Amino acid sequence: MNTKKTSLYQLHQESNAKFVEFAGYQMPIQYSEGIVEEHKFTRNHSGIFDVSHMGQLFIYGGENLIKDLEKIFPLDLKNLKLNHSKYSFLMNKDAGIHDDLIITKINEGFLIILNAACKDNDIKILKELLEEKYKMVLDENRSLIAIQGPKSSQILNDIIAGVKDLNFMSGNWFSFQDHKVYITRSGYTGEDGFEISIPNDFVDKLTRELINKGSKLIGLGARDTLRLEAGLCLYGHDLNKDKTPVEANLKWAISKERISKGDFIGSDIIIKQLNNGVSKIRVGIKPEGRIIAREKTKIFNQSDVHIGEITSGTFGPSVNGPVAMGYIENEFSKKDTKVFLEVRGKKHPANICGLPFYKKSYVKGATK
Amino acid sequence: MSEVKYSKEHEWIKLEGDVATIGITKHATEMLGDIVFAELPEKGSNVEKDGTAGVVESTKAASDVYTPVSGEVVDTNQAIVDDPSKINQDPEDSAWFFKLKIKDQSEMDTLMNKDDYDKFAKETSA
Known part of the structure; x- marks a missing residue:
């Protein structure tokens, strides 16, 4: 299979991107300034991310679609207001996660943003579950970019007036030079920002205008350090089919209203785990020194017993130190519990900590 | 001044x-x-020629550092441990890694000079 290119490929090349293959796409991992500078620029100013490899799935339908989707997603979709978004999961019968996603109520139905590596399988599953009753379009004629960071609202609003009035996790249709764009106030960096769904033919133009206003292209490398500092999960690493939303410490995303009734895929397991607790759970882990504990690093307790594993770990440029997340036996999941991480044959001390690692208030005033 | 030599593992x-x-x-x-x-x-x-003698990590991955010759470690550069970004800023001078009292001077002969290394680096990264 040939690797696909997004509509911003030429702009990435002009911007000296280093490319990697990701989920079948040629994607920029970084540009000339490098991951650390790109990360900091996003936190302090504004960064643009090409996330066009992600799936934009439109499902069209009315009341019946809402009922059918509620059998799939643990969300109170009948009360989801027009243009409002929710974070959710596509689960199997055991509540294992096929994908994590954002679902938005639009006029004609729903827009679901899916992970690039999962989208084809997700659609297969959804088609089966919905028995082809509804029109579903994975729209490959639209690109998706995110603009993130404290200056993003002003920059985007200068080009597309009105976006600054959007509330977090809500969206609307706007126009960019007479072309329909759907913009939500959301993102995956821990910063204020927007995601913009725009026809492929115009994404290059919009992105160049955003750059002219002071934003910069940011690669997937910094996207990863930003999301990890923000305590957000990456599918295929922190989430997979063997982990449930309760184990992933994401129970806040499950509608309380829906739990009381149960009737969605995986609800038996979810309810059981909410009532009885889980044996392993996702936590934040902060190594004491500078040692970086990567994915698959083993976690030990103070008696040298293997109690868990790291699922994401890197150096956090804004935290200015190593950060990690992983799954650990529940009894060791309390904040400030001391654990040991085995890196290159040696055990290094670390502490269980709350997420996120990076909060806006923490850095405000602390940096230049 | 003595000549600087280079290894295929990108050490000087x-x-x-x-x-x-x-x-x-x-x-x-x-x-x-x-x-x-x-x-x-x-x-x-003591470190052996072509053996592991350190690690560097980027945000993305860890890479071993090898020693191009054998010897006893007589000094290490704590400054790059305290601030690893120095390695990106001045890799071929102030951000040195370690000093060895070498055992066998002839091991130097197996290494590349600057021109050969530059050629090698260009070819392997293309």
Whole structure:
């Protein structure tokens, strides 16, 4: 299979991107300034991310679609207001996660943003579950970019007036030079920002205008350090089919209203785990020194017993130190519990900590 | 001034008397990206030619640092452990990694000179 290119490929090349293959796409991992500078620029100013490899799935339908989707997603979709978004999961019968996603109520139905590596399988599953009753379009004629960071609202609003009035996790249709764009106030960096769904033919133009206003292209490398500092999960690493939303410490995303009734895929397991607790759970882990504990690093307790594993770990440029997340036996999941991480044959001390690692208030005033 | 030699693993080595200073090349730092962690061999330990003698990590991945010659570690550069970004800034001078009292001067002959290394680096990164 040939690797696909997004509509911003030429702009990435002009911007000296280093490319990697990701989920079948040629994607920029970084540009000339490098991951650390790109990360900091996003936190302090504004960064643009090409996330066009992600799936934009439109499902069209009315009341019946809402009922059918509620059998799939643990969300109170009948009360989801027009243009409002929710974070959710596509689960199997055991509540294992096929994908994590954002679902938005639009006029004609729903827009679901899916992970690039999962989208084809997700659609297969959804088609089966919905028995082809509804029109579903994975729209490959639209690109998706995110603009993130404290200056993003002003920059985007200068080009597309009105976006600054959007509330977090809500969206609307706007126009960019007479072309329909759907913009939500959301993102995956821990910063204020927007995601913009725009026809492929115009994404290059919009992105160049955003750059002219002071934003910069940011690669997937910094996207990863930003999301990890923000305590957000990456599918295929922190989430997979063997982990449930309760184990992933994401129970806040499950509608309380829906739990009381149960009737969605995986609800038996979810309810059981909410009532009885889980044996392993996702936590934040902060190594004491500078040692970086990567994915698959083993976690030990103070008696040298293997109690868990790291699922994401890197150096956090804004935290200015190593950060990690992983799954650990529940009894060791309390904040400030001391654990040991085995890196290159040696055990290094670390502490269980709350997420996120990076909060806006923490850095405000602390940096230049 | 003594000649600087280069290894296929992208280390540079400068010999003065029987003490060699070793670091990683600018080309290596460009391939690695921002270096955020460095681990050095222990002072007093012995390292063998082509064996592991440290680690550097970028935000993305960890890479071993090899020693191009054998010897006893007589000094290490704590400054790059405390601030690994120095390695990106000045890899072939102030951000050296460790110094060895070398055992066998003839091991130097197996290494590349600057022209050969530059050619090698260009070919392997293409």
